[in-house]
Amino acid sequence: MILQDKNTDVxxxxxxSEQAEFSIKASKKAFQILSGMYSDLPLAIVRExxxxxxxxxxxxNKKDVPVHIHLPNAxxxxxxxxxxxxxxxxxxxxxxxxxxxxxxxTNTNEQAGCFGLGSKVQMAYTDSFxxxxxxxGVKRTYNVFFNANGVPCISLVSQENTNESNGLSVQIxxxxxxxxxxxxxxxxxxxxxxxxPNITGGKIDWNIxxxxxxxxxxxxxxxxxxxxxxxxxxxxxINIYQLSYENQDIARKAGLVVNFNLGELExxxxxxxxxxxxxxxxxxxDKIELVKLDFAKNxxxxxxxxxxxxxxxxALWKLKNDxxxxxxxxxxxxxxxxxxxxxxxxxxxxxxAPTLVSYSKNxxxxxxxxxSGFAALHNNAVWYVNDLPKGCQKRxxxxxxxxxxxxxxxxxxxxxxxxxxVKAGFPSSIFTPTSTLPAIVVNRGTGGKNSKPKGVINLYxxxxxxxxxxxxxESFDLAIDTAxxxxxxxxKEGWSFDGGKLKDSDGNxxxxxxxxxxxxxxxxxxxxxxxDVKMVSVNNAKHIEALGSSPLKDLVNSKAIKLDKExxxxxxxxxxxTIKNVxxxxxxxxxxxxxxxxxxxEELKDVMQYQNPLKNLSEYCNIEKKDxxxxxxxxxxxxxxxxxxxxxxxxxxxxAVELN
Numbered sequence: 001m002i003l004q005d006k007n008t009d010v011x012x013x014x015x016x017s018e019q020a021e022f023s024i025k026a027s028k029k030a031f032q033i034l035s036g037m038y039s040d041l042p043l044a045i046v047r048e049x050x051x052x053x054x055x056x057x058x059x060x061n062k063k064d065v066p067v068h069i070h071l072p073n074a075x076x077x078x079x080x081x082x083x084x085x086x087x088x089x090x091x092x093x094x095x096x097x098x099x100x101x102x103x104x105x106t107n108t109n110e111q112a113g114c115f116g117l118g119s120k121v122q123m124a125y126t127d128s129f130x131x132x133x134x135x136x137g138v139k140r141t142y143n144v145f146f147n148a149n150g151v152p153c154i155s156l157v158s159q160e161n162t163n164e165s166n167g168l169s170v171q172i173x174x175x176x177x178x179x180x181x182x183x184x185x186x187x188x189x190x191x192x193x194x195x196x197p198n199i200t201g202g203k204i205d206w207n208i209x210x211x212x213x214x215x216x217x218x219x220x221x222x223x224x225x226x227x228x229x230x231x232x233x234x235x236x237x238i239n240i241y242q243l244s245y246e247n248q249d250i251a252r253k254a255g256l257v258v259n260f261n262l263g264e265l266e267x268x269x270x271x272x273x274x275x276x277x278x279x280x281x282x283x284x285x286d287k288i289e290l291v292k293l294d295f296a297k298n299x300x301x302x303x304x305x306x307x308x309x310x311x312x313x314x315a316l317w318k319l320k321n322d323x324x325x326x327x328x329x330x331x332x333x334x335x336x337x338x339x340x341x342x343x344x345x346x347x348x349x350x351x352x353a354p355t356l357v358s359y360s361k362n363x364x365x366x367x368x369x370x371x372s373g374f375a376a377l378h379n380n381a382v383w384y385v386n387d388l389p390k391g392c393q394k395r396x397x398x399x400x401x402x403x404x405x406x407x408x409x410x411x412x413x414x415x416x417x418x419x420x421x422v423k424a425g426f427p428s429s430i431f432t433p434t435s436t437l438p439a440i441v442v443n444r445g446t447g448g449k450n451s452k453p454k455g456v457i458n459l460y461x462x463x464x465x466x467x468x469x470x471x472x473x474e475s476f477d478l479a480i481d482t483a484x485x486x487x488x489x490x491x492k493e494g495w496s497f498d499g500g501k502l503k504d505s506d507g508n509x510x511x512x513x514x515x516x517x518x519x520x521x522x523x524x525x526x527x528x529x530x531x532d533v534k535m536v537s538v539n540n541a542k543h544i545e546a547l548g549s550s551p552l553k554d555l556v557n558s559k560a561i562k563l564d565k566e567x568x569x570x571x572x573x574x575x576x577x578t579i580k581n582v583x584x585x586x587x588x589x590x591x592x593x594x595x596x597x598x599x600x601x602e603e604l605k606d607v608m609q610y611q612n613p614l615k616n617l618s619e620y621c622n623i624e625k626k627d628x629x630x631x632x633x634x635x636x637x638x639x640x641x642x643x644x645x646x647x648x649x650x651x652x653x654x655x656a657v658e659l660n
Contacts, residue, residue: 038270041125042178042185047234047271048121049081049170050189050197054233056085056168066195071183071202072174079182080171087135087166090156093142097131098154122172123152130157132169137161192257193233213302215294217259217287222322224255229284231260234271238284242276247288250295253323258287300335303342309425312337313345317377338425346374352424353417357393359400360409369400376409383411385418387433395437402456402475457543460490460535462516469495471516471535476544483547484534486555488519497535498553526555579604 038044046069053067062084070080088097122129128145131154139162147153174182187204190197196206211219227250228235238258240251250256264283266275274280299319306312316335335343342348350356350373358381362370375381386392396410412434413421422428457478460471488497496514523530533552536544545551582588582601591598 038121038124039272040185041121042181043188044121044270044272045079045125045172046081046182046185047189050193051232051234051271053081053083053085053168054193056083056087058085060085060166064195066198068200069186069190069197070200071186071204072179073201074176074179076201077174077176077179078171079174080169082167082169084165084167087168088133089135090133090138090140093131093133093140093154098152120152122170126172129173130171132171134162134164134166134168136166137163139164190233192228192230192235211257212255213295213298215291215298218291218294219257220295221255221257224257227251227254227256227258229260229265229274230257231265231267232262236265236267236272236274238274239276242281242284243288244285247285247292250292250323251288254295256288256291258291260287303335303337306337308427309337309340309342309421310427310430312425313342313349314377314379316342317345340424345377349375349421352420353413356411356413356417358409358411359396361400361403361406369397375411378407378409380405380407381409381411383413383430383432384434384437385431386412386414387435392434395434395439399437402477457540458537459484459487459544462519462530462533462535469515471495478543478547483544483549485532485549486528486552487534487536487541487544487549488552489538489541490535492538495535522552522556579608 050067050069057063057065057067065084068080068082068084070076070078070082072079123144123146128143131142131144133140133142138159140159141157142154143157144152144154183202183204186197186199187206187208191206191209209221209223212222213220227238227240229238230236235257238251238256240248243251260283266277266280267273268275274284299316303312303316306315334341340348353375356373356375358372358374358376360370360372360376384396388395392412396412400408400410413431418428418431422431457476458473459476460473462471490497497519519533520530523533534544534549541551579601583605588598588601
């Protein structure tokens with residue numbers, strides 16, 4: 001790849017008497033720096049070697065031939081990357097392949113190489129590897145290794161005649177715990193190659209990602225969380241903040257992969273990132289401006305080919321909500337489906353059906369539902385036509401309030417509006433009469449006020465925002481819903497409850513859970529799920545108990561859980577990390593069984609094991625830290641261990657051994 005040359009203007013000040021050029025000293029340190037400048041080494045190895053192999057295929061006019069990759073596995077623990085291009089002559093192996101910054105590709109934009117560094121990247125991972133080059137019927141095997149001075153060297157191991165085609169193969173030994181890393185790196189490095197490598201030794205699914213939109217020189221993937229510039233089959237992440245403000249939104253949200261010709265962008269020597277020079281920034285912005293125009297046209301074509309007007313409107317509404325850059329200012333002119341203008345889908349529907357009302361759940365306010373004059377166009381929206389003389393709104397609201405789907409929405413139109421929508425292009429099959437909604441069976445209470453439909457009660461769960469005292473309400477149909485495993489009864493004055501009482505060994509109450517956090521801690525202690533417990537009013541408790549739900553307080557009290565106040569006090573006082581280090585120390589086993597320090601540490605070990613089920617619950621127990629009373633020598637040893645880390649532990653155990 002041709003690098004961008006930058007002319008340097010030098011202004012001389014005064015008379016120069018002497019000058020000397022800087023140079024680089026060949027040393028182990030220099031080679032380590034040059035080969036180890038990659039943040040993701042497995043990815044760099046695969047990326048650089050495959051790119052070199054593909055360059056060789058281009059030079060040999062074999063663009064339809066895949067590179068071969070052998071993935072490391074337990075039986076064959078090596079990575080092999082083999083091309084079938086030109087191979088490297090014995091002379092070039094010694095004069096070019098082994099020289100840093102030496103490259104044959106700096107005068108062409110047909111090949112990605114240019115720095116003369118990529119072929120040496122594996123030197124940062126291994127002390128030695130094998131390269132096999134085939135040229136003109138001769139197969140030569142080379143060993144590349146570090147010599148005694150830490151300088152990389154190459155040595156010809158064998159030479160033989162062969163009928164195999166030209167090419168180069170690099171074989172690298174891989175550590176067993178890196179097998180998966182190299183498999184993932186192979187997918188990431190080669191996912192955008194048009195001609196995918198031939199894989200052996202493992203399996204890679206190249207079809208994980210499917211583009212949502214495809215343009216002439218770009219693709220959009222909603223599965224990507226950023227955009228990439230693709231140059232020479234290498235995907236470079238685009239820093240959106242280097243783009244013009246107008247282009248940041250599409251690069252942030254559309255998951256673009258934009259193709260660039262070799263030499264159109266400047267890159268860092270590691271080929272991990274772009275170099276954001278004025279040259280590169282201009283090239284990125286110019287290309288993304290074209291992407292935006294092409295993207296909008298692509299969206300318009302998708303809308304135009306929708307099978308009906310509603311599908312077209314839903315598709316456009318979703319796209320414009322997901323990608324704010326698709327606004328009317330960006331799209332040239334208006335968006336049409338079958339000559340109907342739908343640039344703003346919900347406004348277009350309102351013009352056809354002006355009395356339409358959309359009902360949906362309201363999850364944020366005190367009101368359980370919300371109304372809107374604009375149609376809901378998401379996937380969970382359904383359409384009804386009103387055929388009731390009265391009571392339509394009440395049926396819809398009750399259906400919405402007690403529906404299990406939190407995203408349910410109902411669009412209701414009159415018969416004449418349904419006919420107009422069908423005439424415009426809506427499918428008639430989507431409309432359901434409101435008379436099919438469940439009729440409201442009203443219980444008359446004091447004062448004749450309406451209540452919920454018969455057989456439906458409220459349960460409350462503690463999920464949601466922990467800083468809110470109130471709990472989340474959910475409807476429960478006694479006829480069809482499954483009762484929770486446990487329940488707590490709501491206090492008439494607030495959101496507290498009786499969840500049972502944990503007591504100490506003397507029978508004193510130490511912990512009485514209340515509120516959301518209290519329920520969470522008691523569930524963790526008992527080993528049950530938070531969602532297995534629901535709150536219910538005192539009047540409705542009998543209903544769910546009849547369905548098999550049990551009071552949580554009975555579970556707590558029946559288990560007769562006793563908290564060891566002494567142990568809780570100790571566990572609040574110890575440093576577990578230090579105690580673990582003492583137990584692992586090489587001198588700990590030298591202590592006799594009756595050694596007072598060992599006895600003390602073993603007691604603390606018991607407390608640590610006791611702490612696991614109490615680690616959160618103990619914070620809510622009204623117990624002070626225990627003063628650790630022990631012989632003065634033990635206190636002194638303990639303080640040394642706690643205060644001085646590893647050095648202190650060494651001193652502690654040396655002193656403790658003397659007490660044997």
